[in-house]
Amino acid sequence: MADASTAGGAAQQDVAIEGILPGEHWAQAPADSSDVDSFFAESLRSSTASIASSILEYRTVEGRTYHSERGNALYWGSNDEESQDSMDIAHHNFTLALDGKLYSSPLKDKDVKKVLDVGTGTGSDFGDRHPAASVVGTDISPTQSVWVPPNVHFEIEDCTQDWTFPLDSFDFIHMRFLVGSIDSWDLLLKRAFAACAPGGFVESIEPSPHIESDDGSVKPTTAMGQWGKLFVTGGRRFGRSFEIYQLGTVRKAMEKAGFVDIVERDIKMPIGPWEKDPKRKELGEFTRLGMFKDPEGYMLFLASALGWKKEEIGVYLAHLRKELTDKSIHGYFRQKILYGRKPEA
Numbered sequence: 001m002a003d004a005s006t007a008g009g010a011a012q013q014d015v016a017i018e019g020i021l022p023g024e025h026w027a028q029a030p031a032d033s034s035d036v037d038s039f040f041a042e043s044l045r046s047s048t049a050s051i052a053s054s055i056l057e058y059r060t061v062e063g064r065t066y067h068s069e070r071g072n073a074l075y076w077g078s079n080d081e082e083s084q085d086s087m088d089i090a091h092h093n094f095t096l097a098l099d100g101k102l103y104s105s106p107l108k109d110k111d112v113k114k115v116l117d118v119g120t121g122t123g124s125d126f127g128d129r130h131p132a133a134s135v136v137g138t139d140i141s142p143t144q145s146v147w148v149p150p151n152v153h154f155e156i157e158d159c160t161q162d163w164t165f166p167l168d169s170f171d172f173i174h175m176r177f178l179v180g181s182i183d184s185w186d187l188l189l190k191r192a193f194a195a196c197a198p199g200g201f202v203e204s205i206e207p208s209p210h211i212e213s214d215d216g217s218v219k220p221t222t223a224m225g226q227w228g229k230l231f232v233t234g235g236r237r238f239g240r241s242f243e244i245y246q247l248g249t250v251r252k253a254m255e256k257a258g259f260v261d262i263v264e265r266d267i268k269m270p271i272g273p274w275e276k277d278p279k280r281k282e283l284g285e286f287t288r289l290g291m292f293k294d295p296e297g298y299m300l301f302l303a304s305a306l307g308w309k310k311e312e313i314g315v316y317l318a319h320l321r322k323e324l325t326d327k328s329i330h331g332y333f334r335q336k337i338l339y340g341r342k343p344e345a
């Protein structure tokens with residue numbers, strides 16, 4: 001992965017999304033974070049293979065580590081412990097959203113013998129839940145847990161390169177939260193189609209980067225209102241789209257690849273416990289926890305690439321944390337679940 005300040009190459013004015021504020025805006029608007037819910041902040045503080053050495057040669061930006069150079073791979077998120085904790089919180093939250101399920105595809109347990117989790121992050125729980133299945137998780141960073149059952153193994157693989165898996169081999173292929181890391185979704189889904197067994201399923205879950213609100217409480221010039229614009233602009237700079245939710249990119253790629261019976265479902269993930277329903281409240285708590293814990297791990301690389309200075313990023317993050325604890329703000333993210341079947345013949 002290239003250095004954040006030099007990667008990409010497109011002129012910044014060519015890629016900026018309308019309404020994005022420059023880094024300097026934040027330095028001129030220092031945040032007073034004294035009234036951030038201290039109990040909440042305190043509870044956040046308390047939460048908590050054999051690898052080729054080149055894989056461990058991480059890049060660093062402002063003290064945070066990022067994946068080592070691997071071909072064309074470019075992942076904007078940090079891979080250090082704080083980011084891994086945040087990934088685990090997001091995983092827990094998403095599982096809650098699916099009422100404890102790990103996927104939505106109509107899999108028949110007895111037919112699922114081989115499973116692939118692309119960009120697995122800290123790993124997949126699929127192997128624990130399906131002891132008879134053999135599960136492969138791939139990623140460009142070795143962030144996976146070492147405590148996994150014997151039916152699970154991990155491989156360092158860049159999913160944007162040609163896949164080396166045998167054709168027609170996986171009964172289920174899962175890919176989640178790869179937004180902003182994929183140069184061609186058409187190619188990714190084509191490769192997944194080739195590796196998927198006839199009758200097998202491929203499932204994708206991807207978010208919109210924008211924080212929205214139905215009551216206008218997320219204002220465009222606030223830190224929450226700017227969050228998605230920052231990602232979209234950063235992604236354009238690197239040629240990795242964050243606009244796949246809005247453009248229906250994954251569905252189009254699935255259709256082009258040849259998947260059939262495609263099912264699509266949208267989820268709204270509240271940010272903060274502002275909804276009345278107890279389950280939605282809990283989802284909101286966890287979404288906020290994931291963001292509050294390590295927003296820097298998500299946005300530092302992209303903001304640095306867009307020329308923001310360290311102090312500007314710091315002030316922006318202070319605003320974001322303050323807004324995350326503001327009970328009058330009712331933000332949410334949209335996410336899209338999609339799955340499709342590879343025809344038998």
Ligand SMILES: C[S@@+](CC[C@H](N)C(=O)[O-])C[C@H]1O[C@@H](n2cnc3c(N)ncnc32)[C@H](O)[C@@H]1O
Nearest residue numbers: 073075119120121139140158159160176177181
């Ligand atoms: C936001 S995390 C999501 C992790 C996991 N899929 C989940 O949903 O919890 C994105 C993961 O994709 C991995 N990734 C990014 N680009 C990749 C690539 N080209 N090939 C394989 N993995 C990649 C990152 O290293 C990171 O672990």
